[in-house]
Amino acid sequence: MDFELSADQKLLMTSLDSLLAPYRIPPTGAHGYVEYSAALQAELGEGGFLEIASQPGFGPLDAALMIEEIASCPVGAEVAASTLIGPLTGSFAAPMALAWSLGRPSRYLSLTRTVCLFQDDGVLVGTPRPDDLDPIESVVAYPLASLKATPGDAVRYSGKEAAAIKRRALIGIAAEAAGLMRGALDQTVQYVKDRQQFGQPLGHFQAIQHRLAEDAQIVHACRNLAFRAAFEDDDKSAAVACLYAQEAIRKIIYDCHQFSGAMGLTLEYPLHLWTYRLKFLQGEAGGKGAQAQALAAEIWPDLLSV
Amino acid sequence: MEFGWTEEQEAVRGKVDAFLNANLPADWEAMASLSPGSQAVTDFSKLFCPMLEAAGLLIPHWPSEFGGKDASTWEHFIIGEQMWQAGEPRGPQYYNVNWIGPTIMKYGNPEQKDYHLKRMRQGDVIWSQGFSEPSGGSDLAAMRTKAERVPSLAGAGGDKFIINGSKIWTSYARLSEFCFLLARTSPGKRAISVFLLPMDRPGITVRPIASVVGDGDFHEVFFDDVEALESELLGPQDKGWEVVRFALNFERIGIPRYALAMRTLHRAVDALIADDAFGAVAQAAAASAFTACEAARLFAYEVVDQRSKSNPSTGTTSMARVAIIAAERTVADFVLDWTPHLFASDEDKMVATHHKRAIAAGIAVGAAEIQLNLIARDVLALGI
Numbered sequence: 001m002d003f004e005l006s007a008d009q010k011l012l013m014t015s016l017d018s019l020l021a022p023y024r025i026p027p028t029g030a031h032g033y034v035e036y037s038a039a040l041q042a043e044l045g046e047g048g049f050l051e052i053a054s055q056p057g058f059g060p061l062d063a064a065l066m067i068e069e070i071a072s073c074p075v076g077a078e079v080a081a082s083t084l085i086g087p088l089t090g091s092f093a094a095p096m097a098l099a100w101s102l103g104r105p106s107r108y109l110s111l112t113r114t115v116c117l118f119q120d121d122g123v124l125v126g127t128p129r130p131d132d133l134d135p136i137e138s139v140v141a142y143p144l145a146s147l148k149a150t151p152g153d154a155v156r157y158s159g160k161e162a163a164a165i166k167r168r169a170l171i172g173i174a175a176e177a178a179g180l181m182r183g184a185l186d187q188t189v190q191y192v193k194d195r196q197q198f199g200q201p202l203g204h205f206q207a208i209q210h211r212l213a214e215d216a217q218i219v220h221a222c223r224n225l226a227f228r229a230a231f232e233d234d235d236k237s238a239a240v241a242c243l244y245a246q247e248a249i250r251k252i253i254y255d256c257h258q259f260s261g262a263m264g265l266t267l268e269y270p271l272h273l274w275t276y277r278l279k280f281l282q283g284e285a286g287g288k289g290a291q292a293q294a295l296a297a298e299i300w301p302d303l304l305s306v
Numbered sequence: 307m308e309f310g311w312t313e314e315q316e317a318v319r320g321k322v323d324a325f326l327n328a329n330l331p332a333d334w335e336a337m338a339s340l341s342p343g344s345q346a347v348t349d350f351s352k353l354f355c356p357m358l359e360a361a362g363l364l365i366p367h368w369p370s371e372f373g374g375k376d377a378s379t380w381e382h383f384i385i386g387e388q389m390w391q392a393g394e395p396r397g398p399q400y401y402n403v404n405w406i407g408p409t410i411m412k413y414g415n416p417e418q419k420d421y422h423l424k425r426m427r428q429g430d431v432i433w434s435q436g437f438s439e440p441s442g443g444s445d446l447a448a449m450r451t452k453a454e455r456v457p458s459l460a461g462a463g464g465d466k467f468i469i470n471g472s473k474i475w476t477s478y479a480r481l482s483e484f485c486f487l488l489a490r491t492s493p494g495k496r497a498i499s500v501f502l503l504p505m506d507r508p509g510i511t512v513r514p515i516a517s518v519v520g521d522g523d524f525h526e527v528f529f530d531d532v533e534a535l536e537s538e539l540l541g542p543q544d545k546g547w548e549v550v551r552f553a554l555n556f557e558r559i560g561i562p563r564y565a566l567a568m569r570t571l572h573r574a575v576d577a578l579i580a581d582d583a584f585g586a587v588a589q590a591a592a593a594s595a596f597t598a599c600e601a602a603r604l605f606a607y608e609v610v611d612q613r614s615k616s617n618p619s620t621g622t623t624s625m626a627r628v629a630i631i632a633a634e635r636t637v638a639d640f641v642l643d644w645t646p647h648l649f650a651s652d653e654d655k656m657v658a659t660h661h662k663r664a665i666a667a668g669i670a671v672g673a674a675e676i677q678l679n680l681i682a683r684d685v686l687a688l689g690i
Contacts, residue, residue, distance in 0.1 A: 001310065001315075001607050001610075002308050002611060003307060004307065005307050061308070193687075201689075203682075204689060210675065210679075213678040214678065216681055217625040217681060220605075221604065221625075221629055224604040224608065225604060227309070231307075239593075240597050244601055247597070288590075292593035293586065293593070295593040295597070296589035296592055296593045299593070300579065300589075303575075303579055303589060
């Protein structure tokens with residue numbers, strides 16, 4: 001048990017940190033709902049970051065560390081599925097999108113080369129053609145599209161292989177949500193330090209301090225649980241991390257917007273770039289209901305006899 | 307970063323569990339429901355701790371020069387986690403092994419080390435902690451109990467201190483042989499000292515306070531012209547804050563409450579399954595409570611990791627305490643929501659025990675709101 005980064009992890013994160021530096025600056029002026037960065041996506045790909053989990057000496061935990069860090073930036077790129085599921089699906093190219101059913105919005109789908117379509121009895125992985133997709137205009141801060149048809153080259157994964165893909169998807173959601181929550185919270189903490197009301201910074205009011213302190217604790221717990229899930233790479237830890245994160249999202253979004261006032265509701269201010277990705281993740285993969293049921297079945301297999 | 311256990315750590319956990327299985331009596335759960343400070347558990351601890359010491363599980367983390375085995379911080383923590391999960395059969399003696407002993411090792415004179423550490427190793431001495439007062443609970447600096455130095459007459463031995471004041475909420479006081487007592491010894495906010503005071507000293511009155519938490523957990527302790535010897539002072543006079551800070555460093559997160567909470571959750575769910583009543587809504591609530599315990603557990607491990615590396619305490623410690631409180635409350639609420647019969651009756655002693663203790667989680671060892679203040683200050687730099 002060691003909560004500090006290893007020497008290799010430090011090197012990885014330092015290298016990632018310098019790549020991310022320009023992408024940490026929130027966009028200024030009027031900007032849209034979505035800040036997908038093709039440049040960041042390309043840099044991550046060219047730098048070999050998306051293949052980190054298959055590199056000797058690295059694995060899912062290192063991918064989760066990266067996913068969380070990248071998600072804390074105001075701009076986005078598809079990292080979670082590529083880094084965590086990519087190694088399980090071999091030849092299919094990054095970036096990768098997750099579709100939880102046909103005809104429903106999926107993140108990054110219009111920009112990806114591979115899609116994982118989750119079904120009751122397995123996962124289909126294939127290359128979507130432009131005709132297979134319906135782009136979606138949305139307030140969600142992810143580029144969205146829906147999958148109209150199963151890709152022609154889809155390969156079916158079932159049993160343990162499908163379970164592993166699903167597990168990695170949940171770990172990715174948990175790590176990404178943790179990073180997004182951290183980004184939103186950092187932005188908000190800075191805001192309450194700067195914003196003066198009643199002759200003092202908002203952050204001097206204990207009512208605000210206590211809620212942000214709770215939020216900091218919850219976000220830290222999300223990170224720990226996501227990293228532990230990536231390290232263990234088992235169904236139970238993955239469900240714990242994803243459930244905890246999806247339950248946490250609601251409070252973090254509410255508090256961050258509440259303390260940012262009307263400024264936080266503008267498109268000009270970047271808060272929505274984190275919170276409107278979080279809103280989508282809150283219900284991803286069936287949301288907390290599905291995660292809770294899966295977790296309960298893992299912990300208490302006897303319940304199936306009820 | 308990694309989240310695995312070493313073989314040695316797994317072995318310690320296995321050894322402790324095997325010891326508990328072999329040595330806890332059949333009626334242990336009923337006894338444990340009386341709380342660590344009850345007469346029954348206190349008496350039992352004096353039988354149990356010597357056996358624990360014989361098995362090398364009482365003070366392995368103490369340095370070998372004081373009878374320990376120089377075992378790691380992790381080994382110490384794993385033992386504590388398993389003990390609390392089992393209902394804390396060491397009774398009040400967890401104080402001794404966790405922090406009073408190590409504090410005496412650091413600040414005690416040779417006689418204090420020799421006598422007190424030996425007694426703690428024997429596993430038959432009960433200590434109480436005289437910190438909180440009517441005028442100051444979480445606000446320790448508000449304490450009023452005074453110890454005035456009285457110079458000795460020539461040839462009459464060392465100086466004495468005359469102690470006047472009172473303590474409150476003092477756990478285990480009624481049955482304790484010694485008190486780790488804080489008192490003001492000079493003017494000035496921080497001029498306090500620590501005394502290792504025998505509780506049979508004339509002038510000490512202990513009054514139990516009946517409470518919902520458990521028998522033996524709350525007392526008032528009055529000090530009326532109580533004499534303390536200079537030799538009972540721990541560390542330099544007026545430097546008590548330093549001693550207390552050192553002591554608290556060992557108890558950064560307090561009791562690993564999530565361990566018993568998790569066990570309680572399992573017990574409550576088992577009861578629901580047996581009653582054919584563990585439906586989807588209960589499953590969701592149980593899963594959610596499980597994640598709260600897991601979050602608390604990882605926080606505790608993170609703090610232990612920091613302590614094992616001799617890193618200073620950080621805001622993570624306060625976050626750990628908030629997470630542990632949340633876990634404790636979530637499970638207590640689950641029991642009330644889904645198995646109220648286990649709360650309201652003595653059908654399952656362990657569930658009743660957990661619920662009894664859970665209400666104190668956010669109050670003991672510094673209120674939850676103080677932890678939030680510390681997170682705001684130390685983690686978020688929001689200024690107070």
